[in-house]
Amino acid sequence: FANLAMQSCKHNGRHNFLFYTPNMNQYHDHQISIEGDLREAITRNELQLYYQPKVNVETGYISGMEALVRWNHPEKGFISPGEFIPIAEETGLITQLDEWVLNEACRQNQQWMEAGYAAERVAVNVSANEIQRTDFAEKVNRVLQETCLDPQFLEIEVTENSVMQNTDQCIRTMQDLKTLGVSLSIDDFGTGYSSLSYLRKFPIHYLKIDQTFIKGVLHDPSDSEIVKVMIQLADAFKLEVVAEGVENAEVLQFLQENHCAYYQGYYFSKPLPPEEMEKLLTKKQTYS
Numbered sequence: 189f190a191n192l193a194m195q196s197c198k199h200n201g202r203h204n205f206l207f208y209t210p211n212m213n214q215y216h217d218h219q220i221s222i223e224g225d226l227r228e229a230i231t232r233n234e235l236q237l238y239y240q241p242k243v244n245v246e247t248g249y250i251s252g253m254e255a256l257v258r259w260n261h262p263e264k265g266f267i268s269p270g271e272f273i274p275i276a277e278e279t280g281l282i283t284q285l286d287e288w289v290l291n292e293a294c295r296q297n298q299q300w301m302e303a304g305y306a307a308e309r310v311a312v313n314v315s316a317n318e319i320q321r322t323d324f325a326e327k328v329n330r331v332l333q334e335t336c337l338d339p340q341f342l343e344i345e346v347t348e349n350s351v352m353q354n355t356d357q358c359i360r361t362m363q364d365l366k367t368l369g370v371s372l373s374i375d376d377f378g379t380g381y382s383s384l385s386y387l388r389k390f391p392i393h394y395l396k397i398d399q400t401f402i403k404g405v406l407h408d409p410s411d412s413e414i415v416k417v418m419i420q421l422a423d424a425f426k427l428e429v430v431a432e433g434v435e436n437a438e439v440l441q442f443l444q445e446n447h448c449a450y451y452q453g454y455y456f457s458k459p460l461p462p463e464e465m466e467k468l469l470t471k472k473q474t475y476s
């Protein structure tokens with residue numbers, strides 16, 4: 189449908205949307221123009237990956253990084269993933285987008301290792317549509333082969349909500365990924381309707397607590413209790429916890445006191461372009 193709409197928009201002008209109110213019309217025009225531009229952006233390499241460090245709460249050392257897609261539109265400027273990822277998902281463009289991201293993250297990580305940086309794991313976000321495809325693990329395997337990245341240096345993040353649909357297929361795909369040696373995280377945990385005991389069915393390694401809970405730990409007693417319980421339960425299920433959205437020292441201290449393993453957030457670093465991320469990576473010792 190979106191394709192048809194785009195064509196009619198191009199050839200006949202905007203007034204041909206007979207059944208739409210003006211507001212919906214505008215929304216649609218906006219969505220359609222973003223869709224067309226995004227299609228081109230993927231093929232023209234207008235997308236870029238930024239990297240946000242994952243940090244060990246206890247030692248303060250970097251323990252990995254998350255790749256986050258950025259789009260610098262030639263006319264509209266910076267468009268946030270919160271805006272274009274949903275459009276990519278609705279239109280099916282997400283398959284190409286996520287594949288581009290996967291490939292670029294693996295390529296960059298392998299390049300860092302070849303340049304002599306100590307190996308870190310890179311995490312890639314994958315949409316519901318992708319994790320539910322029967323050929324997803326195969327695709328990941330192919331990208332790993334093509335980029336020469338060792339599977340242990342790749343992690344896949346899927347949101348709690350995206351594994352709630354087609355659960356059996358998701359579990360199969362995740363099992364295949366685990367067999368490959370890829371790590372798995374549940375992202376935005378706490379925002380969906382699952383429970384930790386339910387998630388036990390999934391072969392996952394990490395649980396990322398959504399930033400809405402983390403932001404509240406200092407002033408909202410129910411948030412701090414929820415986070416404490418999540419950490420304890422995750423521990424009982426042998427999952428490691430990553431706290432998202434840590435913005436200050438007080439929240440980090442709360443995580444230390446409650447034995448959360450890892451964190452991400454502006455307090456340590458915002459997502460960085462590759463050349464900035466590179467400065468945070470450790471050079472391996474070389475002997476001559």
Ligand code: C2E
Nearest residue numbers: 256257269270273289313314315433434435452453454459
């Ligand atoms: P996410 O995977 O949960 O990523 C975390 C988001 O929180 C990122 O937003 C990050 O920049 C932001 N963030 C990190 N630390 C802090 C903090 O301390 N404070 C605040 N306020 N925000 C923080 P971003 O990059 O805008 O991405 C938003 C969402 O878009 C991501 O949520 C993810 O669901 C999706 N996304 C991003 N890149 C990709 C991608 O390559 N593929 C897919 N399918 N989705 C992506």
Ligand code: MG
Nearest residue numbers: 254313345375
């Ligand atoms: Mg994520």
Ligand code: MG
Nearest residue numbers: 375376396432
């Ligand atoms: Mg998240």
Ligand code: MG
Nearest residue numbers: 347375376398
């Ligand atoms: Mg999120």
